[in-house]
Amino acid sequence: MDILSDDQRAALVSLGSPVRFPAEQAVFLEGQPSHSVLIIEQGSLKVTRQAADGMEIILAIRGAGEVMGEEGVLMGEVRAATVTAITEVSGLDIAAEQLLDFVEEQRLWPLMYRAAVQRRRQSDQRALLARLDVRNRLARWLLELATEVGEEIKDGWAIESTLSQQDLAGRIGASRDAVAIELRRLRESGLVSTGRRRIVLHDLEALRRLSSN
Secondary structure, three states: OOOOOHHHHHHHHOOOEEEEEOOOOEEEOOOOOOOEEEEEEEOOEEEEEEOOOOOEEEEEEEOOOOEEOHHHHHHOOOOOOEEEEOOOEEEEEEEHHHHHHHHHHOOOHHHHHHHHHHHHHHHHHHHHHOOOOHHHHHHHHHHHHHHHHOEEEOOEEEEEOOOOHHHHHHHHOOOHHHHHHHHHHHHHOOOEEEEOOEEEEOOHHHHHHHHHO
């Protein structure tokens, strides 16, 4: 959506039909036809892909203002990943044909296609990063979460979500036990604190140093 002007954004939004998804409901499924796109108005979703060994890898977390599913529509391909609601999500559903007509009318093919390819490459790169050191991957992922869905508070950045330790493990390609150990170490060093459906990052600079080691 960042590549659209205000008028273009309003025109695209006007094409949508309101939809709602409860937490943990699948919105798109990997391998299914790309019949529509979703504009997120409220809530957050996770993008996952099934690895060759059967492990679910979380590629990204998306929030309000994001357009989901446009890659498959623009490229004429099936869904490359599964998209699942983390929290309750409200948004606008736009049929594939409507999006294609909009892109044609607005002469947006080069920009939209380039953006779709770039996002696909980012997903592929994230899948490859799932093989790095567990602490490095976890610190990197927590910083990404803070950027994408975090909220600045008095003592750091709060991440509110229904992501479990198993979800975190799936995103970084590690075991749940390994993630639990690294989270405990981060808590003991005062870098993070955790609670029910909440993670607070207290020292972003220290986490950045960990993520780059």
